[in-house]
């Protein structure tokens with residue numbers, strides 16, 4: 001099925017090019033659970049980020065040529081946010097690299113295909129900006145001196161200078177990080193062709209943020225695979241009483257929480273309702289809730305089994321000196337999962353709205369559904385059962401809930417207005433017509449039992 005922009009996705013796996021993501025991970029020259037695997041996943045994520053920045057910079061340069069400064073500013077807001085993700089990836093790489101000795105060769109980030117792509121695009125953008133700076137129509141000094149956030153030219157210059165500094169930071173961090181399997185060329189180590197294919201496999205016509213929407217799913221999808229393999233190893237180790245091994249693999253898994261969380265703010269902050277609506281029909285009957293690795297493996301099945309194994313070990317081996325660290329890992333995983341869910345809630349709120357707005361997959365009220373998924377998980381949380389002091393608060397309680405849900409707050413008003421806009425733009429989704437009259441093709445995957 002197609003619309004005027006291109007293909008309407010058949011399912012989440014295809015939408016996010018998870019075959020390419022899986023192949024890129026399978027091509028890794030390191031076993032899951034090793035420090036090299038952590039670094040390769042981080043560097044592959046950097047490749048995804050750089051291809052996206054390159055695409056955005058090319059478009060931003062085109063906007064400058066066309067003197068569409070407002071559109072250029074929007075592209076650069078996204079660029080700025082992707083640089084923040086790159087910084088966070090590079091910090092994780094530095095932390096992981098601390099496990100090697102000083103002599104270990106360092107990562108040649110500037111020798112990867114995505115870096116070359118990015119640098120070429122940065123050069124063209126800078127050339128375009130420098131050319132404009134020479135024209136009488138714009139006085140960059142006056143923009144910096146006199147304008148502020150309400151002005152598109154200010155947005156362009158402010159994002160460009162912020163992105164330049166962040167680029168200096170992440171590139172230096174990565175160049176100071178370790179190079180795993182130094183005998184392999186960077187593009188072989190990263191399976192760069194497969195990463196590139198994941199980024200560009202699906203394209204839509206027009207000026208949309210579809211590639212970026214996909215990237216901000218693809219990076220978490222890639223990194224969570226390593227987390228899941230490690231949690232599985234930790235479960236096995238904890239069950240047989242090898243607490244040292246369990247702590248060790250979870251130490252590594254934890255390094256990837258921060259980069260995954262870092263992928264939400266770019267989409268929360270930059271994706272306007274309008275821009276999401278430009279690509280919504282092409283998402284078809286899909287949802288992030290069809291992410292087998294995030295929702296089912298990590299958030300549910302492996303999480304429950306890990307906590308069960310830790311609780312069992314506590315009963316059997318409570319005096320082991322590493323037991324407090326193992327239990328700490330359980331709490332950290334709990335905090336990660338729920339902070340991710342809380343941040344993710346912005347997305348249905350901002351892009352779909354309330355007032356019984358249906359999700360693509362047909363949930364009666366998308367925002368209520370996502371809240372319910374979070375709150376049900378919170379009320380059945382295995383860590384909260386094990387550690388009575390770690391209760392996950394329900395989203396329906398707290399000192400501000402009464403005000404925020406009451407008539408004086410702007411919250412209900414904005415949710416309702418957003419919902420009305422969404423329903424008006426997507427009658428087919430709301431009334432389950434045409435593509436959306438079909439049953440959702442997704443069914444619950446077999447449980448990942450360790």
Ligand code: HEM
Pocket residue numbers: 216217220221267271276286287288289290291294295299341344347348351352359360361362363366367369370373374
């Ligand atoms: C505009 C962006 C997004 C919107 C509007 C959105 C909307 C939703 C909705 C409505 C659900 C509930 C299930 C349903 O009715 O289909 C959901 C669940 C979910 N989404 Fe998203 N989502 C967005 C972005 C993302 C991203 C970037 C990810 C990252 C991979 C993601 C991952 C998930 C997961 C894992 C769930 C299950 C939640 C849970 O287990 O608590 N979503 N999303």
